[in-house]
Amino acid sequence: MMLIAIASFTAGTVTAIRASNATTLLVGRSIQGLGAGGITNLPEVILTDLLPLRLRGRYLAGLNSVWAIGSTSGPVVGAALAQKVNWRWLFYVNLPLIALGLILMTLFTRLQPLPVFLRHKLSDTDFGGILLFTGGITAVLIPVTWGGVMYAWSSWHTLTPLLIGIAALACFVA
Structure with a gap:
């Protein structure tokens, strides 16, 4: 599910970068928002599933610290990019982060699926x-x-x- 969320975020980012009108930009942002919703919520689900209760607070605090830093610095960096460079750079900035996330997810995630029937x-x-x-x-x-x-x-x-x-x-x- 996390890889699907990252793929949706990537597709929305690329659509927004290539947008030549407001409708295409809004479609790209909508697709990107679906992926962002997964990227925002799934790490907590994954951590609570993998970690024992006594360690969850420590890891969730680190996860939420990253979210807090991004939430406070993102608008400032975004405004600077939109004013000084070009609005498309708001989306170009995401591409290296997406690549890093995909690489780290595929390298370090080793889940063993449980034999559960549909x-x-x-x-x-x-x-x-x-x-x-x-x-x-x-x-x-x-x-x-x-x-x-x-x-x-x-x-x-x-x-x-x-x-x-x-x-x-x-x-x-x-």
Whole structure:
């Protein structure tokens, strides 16, 4: 999954670099964002899966320190590149980091897959919970964006999905 996330981030980066209009740039950023979501979250999942509980804090602190440094320095470096050079350099900067990540992932990751059958994995998945949570969040967020803009807050267009979403989330929690 991590390699898929890196590949998605790479495809989005290359698309954004090659963009000749705003639509292509937005498509590239969207693809890049999907990969970035995986790159941001999967290391924590991997660390919590591989490390015993007593060591997790140390490793997660290091991981989050890197994230904090990137989050604070990234906008400054990005603004400087956009003003002084060219906006495409915001994406070119990612290419050596992507290459380094791919090389390190392939060199140092030695996972031994457990013999688990698809039938067992599917039986462990809470499809009802996924449906209630995703549907409930979506049903709450859509009317929250509509309220006061597209429809009045007291409109049935806003209240119906909002109440259904709250009910779905309550069922999920229960």
